[in-house]
Amino acid sequence: MENTPAVEMIGITKRFSGVAANEGVDFTASWGELHALIGENGAGKSTLMNLLYGLHIPDSGEIKVGGDSVRIADPRDAIALGIGMVHQHFMLIPAFTALENIVLGAETAKLGLTDFRAAEAKVLATGERFGLRVDLHKKVADLSVSAQQKVEILKALYRDARILILDEPTSVLAPQEAESLFEMLRRMVAEGMCVILISHKLNDVISYADRVTVLRRGRVVASLETGQTCPEELTRMMVGEDVPTAEPQKASVVGEGAVLKVRDLSVRGRSGRALDSVSFDIRPGEVLGVAGVDGNGQRELAEALVGLTRSTGTITLGGVDISGMSVRGRLEQGMAYVPEDRRFALAPDFSILDNSILGFHRGFAYHGILDLDEMVERADELIGRNDIRASGPGAPVKSLSGGNRQKLVLGRALIGEPTILIACQPTMGLDVHATAEIHRRLLAECTRGAGVLLISYDLDEILALSHRVLVMYQGRVAGVLTREEASREKVGAMMLGAKA
Amino acid sequence: MIHFDAELLNSTLRLATPLILAALGGVLCERSGVVNIALEGMMLAGAFFGMLGSYWTGNPWVGMLLGAAAGGAFGLVHAFLTQRMKLNHIVSGVALNIFALGLTTYLLRKLFMHAGGSPPVNGLPMWNLPGLGEQNPLTELALAGTLLMTPFLWRTPQGLRLRAVGENPEAALAAGIRVGRVRFAAVIAGGLLGGLSGVYLSLGQLNMFAEGMSGGRGFIALAAVIFGRWTPLGAAGAALFFGFFDALQMRLQGQTVGGVVIPSEFMLMLPYLLTIVALAGFAGKAVAPAALGNDEATASN
Numbered sequence: 001m002e003n004t005p006a007v008e009m010i011g012i013t014k015r016f017s018g019v020a021a022n023e024g025v026d027f028t029a030s031w032g033e034l035h036a037l038i039g040e041n042g043a044g045k046s047t048l049m050n051l052l053y054g055l056h057i058p059d060s061g062e063i064k065v066g067g068d069s070v071r072i073a074d075p076r077d078a079i080a081l082g083i084g085m086v087h088q089h090f091m092l093i094p095a096f097t098a099l100e101n102i103v104l105g106a107e108t109a110k111l112g113l114t115d116f117r118a119a120e121a122k123v124l125a126t127g128e129r130f131g132l133r134v135d136l137h138k139k140v141a142d143l144s145v146s147a148q149q150k151v152e153i154l155k156a157l158y159r160d161a162r163i164l165i166l167d168e169p170t171s172v173l174a175p176q177e178a179e180s181l182f183e184m185l186r187r188m189v190a191e192g193m194c195v196i197l198i199s200h201k202l203n204d205v206i207s208y209a210d211r212v213t214v215l216r217r218g219r220v221v222a223s224l225e226t227g228q229t230c231p232e233e234l235t236r237m238m239v240g241e242d243v244p245t246a247e248p249q250k251a252s253v254v255g256e257g258a259v260l261k262v263r264d265l266s267v268r269g270r271s272g273r274a275l276d277s278v279s280f281d282i283r284p285g286e287v288l289g290v291a292g293v294d295g296n297g298q299r300e301l302a303e304a305l306v307g308l309t310r311s312t313g314t315i316t317l318g319g320v321d322i323s324g325m326s327v328r329g330r331l332e333q334g335m336a337y338v339p340e341d342r343r344f345a346l347a348p349d350f351s352i353l354d355n356s357i358l359g360f361h362r363g364f365a366y367h368g369i370l371d372l373d374e375m376v377e378r379a380d381e382l383i384g385r386n387d388i389r390a391s392g393p394g395a396p397v398k399s400l401s402g403g404n405r406q407k408l409v410l411g412r413a414l415i416g417e418p419t420i421l422i423a424c425q426p427t428m429g430l431d432v433h434a435t436a437e438i439h440r441r442l443l444a445e446c447t448r449g450a451g452v453l454l455i456s457y458d459l460d461e462i463l464a465l466s467h468r469v470l471v472m473y474q475g476r477v478a479g480v481l482t483r484e485e486a487s488r489e490k491v492g493a494m495m496l497g498a499k500a
Numbered sequence: 501m502i503h504f505d506a507e508l509l510n511s512t513l514r515l516a517t518p519l520i521l522a523a524l525g526g527v528l529c530e531r532s533g534v535v536n537i538a539l540e541g542m543m544l545a546g547a548f549f550g551m552l553g554s555y556w557t558g559n560p561w562v563g564m565l566l567g568a569a570a571g572g573a574f575g576l577v578h579a580f581l582t583q584r585m586k587l588n589h590i591v592s593g594v595a596l597n598i599f600a601l602g603l604t605t606y607l608l609r610k611l612f613m614h615a616g617g618s619p620p621v622n623g624l625p626m627w628n629l630p631g632l633g634e635q636n637p638l639t640e641l642a643l644a645g646t647l648l649m650t651p652f653l654w655r656t657p658q659g660l661r662l663r664a665v666g667e668n669p670e671a672a673l674a675a676g677i678r679v680g681r682v683r684f685a686a687v688i689a690g691g692l693l694g695g696l697s698g699v700y701l702s703l704g705q706l707n708m709f710a711e712g713m714s715g716g717r718g719f720i721a722l723a724a725v726i727f728g729r730w731t732p733l734g735a736a737g738a739a740l741f742f743g744f745f746d747a748l749q750m751r752l753q754g755q756t757v758g759g760v761v762i763p764s765e766f767m768l769m770l771p772y773l774l775t776i777v778a779l780a781g782f783a784g785k786a787v788a789p790a791a792l793g794n795d796e797a798t799a800s801n
Contacts, residue, residue: 055674076676091674093667095790104664105675107657114657155675 004067006031006163006194007052012061014047021047023218025061029163029211034185034195036205036226039215040238040431041402045198046088048215049165052196053085054078065163079106081163084156088167088198090148094141098134098151099123102158119158126157130184142271145294146177153184164188167198172294172457175492182208202231216240239432254467255284258316259451260305260420265313267300269475275300275311276475282420282451287442289466290455291491297475298455299340302424305453306330306337318419331359336418338409340425340455345409348398352390353379355397356412378415386411387437403434410441421445424455439465459491473497506633508747513639516743517704518543518697520642522721523728523735524649525693529575531653531730532686533666533791537593538578539694540718541600542571546698548604551709552611554621564624564638564699571695572688574600579687582795583680589793597718605711616711623707624699638700642736645693649732662686666789697721716772723775729787746771 009027013020021044029035037045050056052063054072063070065081072078078085092101103119110118120136127133134143134150143151149169156164166185170178185195186208199205205212206226213223214237221237258281267275275297282288292298304311307327314323322330331337339345346355356379357364364370364378379393386407390400397405406426413421423442427435442452442465456462462469469486471478471494478494522539529536550567554560574596581592609615626634653659661682664672669679697717702709720742727741728734749767756762 053674074676074678075674076678079676085674087674091668091671093664093671093790095667095787096664100660101671101675104660104672105677107660109657113651113655114660159676 005029005064006033006066007196008062008064008067009048009052010062010064012048012051012058012063014044014051014056014058020218022051022058025215025218025220027213027220028223029194029196031162031194032189032192033211034189034197034209036197036199036209036212037215038199038202038205038212038234038238040200041429042217042431043215043238044218045215046167047218049085049167049196049198052078053083053165079159079161082161083163083165084153084159084161085165086149086152086156086167086169088171090152092140092148092151095139097137097139098143098147098154099136101140101151102136102155104155106159123154123158127154130157130187131180132157132184145172146174146181149173149181162192163194163196165196165198168200169197170199170201170204174293174495175459175488176496177293178204202234205234206231214238235432253447254286255449257284258282259284259318260453261314261316262305263314263316265301265304265311265315267297267304267309267311267475269300272475274475275304277313278472278475278477279313280470280477280480282453284419284449284451285446286468287446287452287454287466289462289469290453290472291459291462291469291495292457292472292478293495294457296472296495298424298457298472300475301472302337302340302422302453302455305422306335334416334419336413336416336421338406338413338421338423338426340428342402342405342409346397346405349396351394351396352383352388352400352408353393355408356382356393358412360412360415382408382411382415386441401434403430403437406430406434406438410438414441414445417448418445418450420451420453422453422455425457426454427456427458427461459488459495463488463491471495508744508751510633511747511750512740512744513635514705514743515746516740517636517639517642518700518717519721519724519739519742520646520736521638521697521700522694522718523724523739524642524645524732525571525690525697526722526725527649527653527690527728527730527732527735528662528693529687529690530725530792531666531789532662532683533669533789533794534579534582534683534687535589535593535793536578536687536690536694537590537719537722538574538596538600539690539697539721540714540716541593541597542574542691542694543698543701543714543718543721544597544600544604544712545570545574546695547702547713548607548698548709549695550699551618551621551702552607554623554703555618558622560622560624560703563621563703564696567699567702568692568695571698572692574694575688575691576684578691579684582687583683586795601712604709608709608711618702618709620708621703623703623705636700636704638696638704641696646732646736653732663789666791669791669794694718720771720775723779726779726788727775730789742771742775745774 005028007029012022012025014022025048039045051058054074054077063072070081099116099120102123108115108118132150132154134147140148169181189195197209209226212226214221216238260282263279265275265278266273278301290298300309303309305315307330314321317333317335320333322333353375357375364374376393383390388404388407427438445452454465468480468482469491470480471491522543526536526539546567549570550563553566554563578592578596581587582589608618612618624636627637627640629635629640653663661677665679665682673679701713724738724742725735727738749770753764753767
C-alpha cells in the first residue's frame with residue numbers, strides 16, 4: 001500500500017459555464033505525506049479538491065484512490081473511499097451539538113434509536129489519539145472557531161478517513177492555534193494518513209508540508225519537495241511573474257488629536273455582551289488595525305460604529321457625537337464603510353451604474369427622478385479612477401471579478417473624501433495584484449489625513465498596514481499595541497486571551 | 501357560564517384532530533426544510549378521496565387509505581416541484597391548494613352530478629379509548645403520532661438526518677446524506693398525514709364530502725406548526741388550543757353577556773382571531789429550521 005499513491009488525479013478538466021477551473025490537472029499525493037496545494041484565489045485549488053470529495057464531477061480525467069480507478073459522484077462515494085474534507089466554510093449545523101454533527105450521516109442505531117453513547121466513545125478515543133479535545137455536548141453555535149474546526153476533523157476521522165483534505169484551515173486561527181493544528185496533522189501523517197492542505201501561507205507550507213503542488217489559472221505549474229524551494233520561488237510560480245515587495249509604504253505622518261473617539265461601546269449579544277465597553281481613538285492619518293480570531297466582536301464593532309446595530313456608549317466623529325445618528329447621518333458626517341461581505345455592499349444583478357450610486361442616490365435625484373447622465377458620469381469616474389476592468393457602466397456587477405468588485409466598493413466609499421474609513425476584510429479572496437491595489441488605496445487615504453479602522457482576520461495584513469494594533473478577545477479590547485510592540489507572537493497570544 | 505366538562509373536552513378533541521394530524525405533517529415537512537402551505541389542499545384532497553373510497557367499496561377503511569394516498573400524492577408533487585423543478589415553495593403550495601379545490605369540485609360534480617356535497621357514505625367506526633371514551637381511530641392516531649414523533653425526530657438516525665437537511669442542506673450533503681431523498685420522504689410523509697386529516701373531516705365527522713370542506717383548517721394547522729415552534733408536542737398543543745376555542749365558540753353561541761346576545765359571526769371568528777394574535781405574539785420568537793425554503797444543496801452537480 002505504501003508504494004501506491006493515496007490519490008492520483010490524471011488529466012482533470014472541469015469547466016463552470018464555459019470557464020475552465022481546472023485544465024488537464026495531474027495531481028498525486030502519497031500515504032504518509034502532508035501535501036500542500038497552493039495557488040492564487042481562483043487558481044482552482046478548491047475546485048480540484050471538491051472534485052475529489054464528490055461535490056463536483058469532472059468533465060474529463062481519471063481519479064485513482066489507493067491505486068484503483070474510481071468514480072466519485074457525491075460525498076457519500078468519497079467518504080466510502082476513506083476521504084474526508086474540512087471545508088473553508090465549515091459544513092456544520094449550528095443548532096446541533098458537536099456530537100450530533102460528527103455522527104450525522106454515519107449513525108449507528110440500537111433498536112432504531114441513535115446510539116450516541118457508542119459514538120461518543122469512538123469520538124473520544126479518536127480525539128485522544130490525535131490530541132483533539134472538544135466539548136461534544138455543546139451546540140456548535142456556541143463553540144469557538146477553532147473548536148468547530150476540530151469538530152470538522154473529528155467528523156472525518158469518525159468516518160475512518162485515511163485521506164484528509166483541509167481547505168485554508170489556518171485562515172481563521174491565531175498563530176498558536178495554527179501551530180497546534182499542524183502538530184496534529186503531522187501526527188496523522190506519521191500514522192500513514194495522507195493529508196492534503198490547501199493554503200496560501202507559504203511559510204507554513206515550507207515549514208510543515210512534505211510536498212507542494214502549485215496551481216495557476218487552473219493548471220499545474222509545478223509539484224516539488226518543500227525542501228527544494230523557498231517562499232519567493234513559490235510566489236513567482238503562483239503569480240507567474242515577480243511581484244513587487246508586498247510590504248507597502250506606511251504613511252509616516254500621523255496627526256494629532258482624534259478623528260474618531262469611541263468610549264464604552266457595547267452591543268448586546270445572544271448571550272451576554274457581544275461587544276463589551278470598547279474604547280479607542282483613531283488619529284488623522286492613522287491605520288488602527290483590529291486583530292482577533294473571527295467571532296470575537298469585530299463584526300459587532302463595525303456594525304455598531306456604522307449604526308447597523310443598536311449599541312450603548314459614545315462615538316464622536318470629528319468632534320460631533322454621532323452615537324444617536326442613523327446610518328445615513330453617520331455617513332453624511334464623514335464615515336465610510338466597506339463591509340466584510342461584498343454581498344452587503346453590492347447588488348450583483350444591478351449594473352455598475354446602479355451600484356455606483358447606491359447609498360448616494362439622493363444626490364442624483366431631481367424631483368424624485370434619477371438623472372441618468374449624472375449617474376453615467378459618476379460610474380465612468382469610478383471605473384476610470386479605480387481601474388475597474390469591465391465592459392462598461394452597464395455591465396452587471398456579477399460579471400466582475402472579486403478584485404474589481406472590491407475596487408468599486410472602496411472607490412464608491414471614498415468618493416466623498418471621508419474622514420474615517422471602516423474597512424472590514426477588504427482583501428478577502430482577492431489575488432495578489434488586487435490586494436496590493438486595495439492596500440495602496442487604504443494608505444493613500446491616510447496620507448490625505450483620514451483615519452482608517454482596518455478589521456481583518458489575517459494577522460499579516462494587520463501587521464503590514466497598521467500604525468497601532470488593537471486586539472479583540474471575547475468582545476473586549478485585550479490591548480492596544482504600537483507597531484513596534486506588536487510581534488506576531490505577542491498579538492497571537494492576546495488573540496487567545498493573554499493580557500497585554 | 502362555561503362548564504369545563506367531558507363534553508367540552510370531547511368536542512375539543514374532535515375539532516382538534518384534523519388540526520393535529522395536519523400540523524404533524526407540517527412539522528415533518530418543514531423540519532426537512534420544505535415550506536408547506538399546501539396542507540390545505542392535501543386536507544381537501546384527503547377528504548374527497550376518503551369519501552370516494554368509502555363510496556366505491558362501502559368500506560371506510562379503504563376510504564381512509566385512499567384519502568391518505570391522495571395526500572401523499574400531493575406531497576410527492578410538492579416535493580417534485582420544489583426539489584426537482586426548483587419551484588418556489590410558496591408558489592408550489594398555492595398552486596396545489598388551488599388545484600385541490602378545482603379537482604375535488606370538478607370530480608364531485610362529474611361523478612355525482614351534484615353540486616355542493618356528496619351522498620352520505622359509511623364513516624369510520626368509533627373505538628373505545630381508555631380514559632377518553634369513544635373516540636375516532638384517527639383521533640387516537642393523532643395522539644399517538646404526537647407522542648411518537650418527538651423521539652423519532654430527536655432520537656433516531658432518520659430524524660437526525662431529516663432535521664439536518666432542514667437546518668443546513670450543504671452540510672448534510674457533505675456529511676454524505678442524500679438531501680433530495682430525505683426531503684422527498686419527509687414531504688410525502690407529511691402529505692399522508694395531511695390526507696388523513698382530510699379523511700377525518702369526511703369520514704370521521706360528516707360521513708360525506710362537502711365542497712371546500714377543509715375551510716382554512718390547513719392554514720390553521722400551519723399556524724399551529726409555527727406557534728408550536730416546529731416541534732410535534734408544541735404543534736399538537738397549539739392545535740388543541742385552537743380546537744378548544746373552536747369548541748368554546750360553539751358552546752357560547754346564543755349566550756348573552758350582560759343581556760346582549762353575542763353575534764354568532766363573532767364567535768365563529770374567534771379561533772381565527774386567536775390564530776392571528778398567537779402568531780403575532782409568538783412567531784417572532786419562533787426558531788424556524790435554518791434552511792426552510794433553501795434548495796441549493798439539492799441542485800445537481
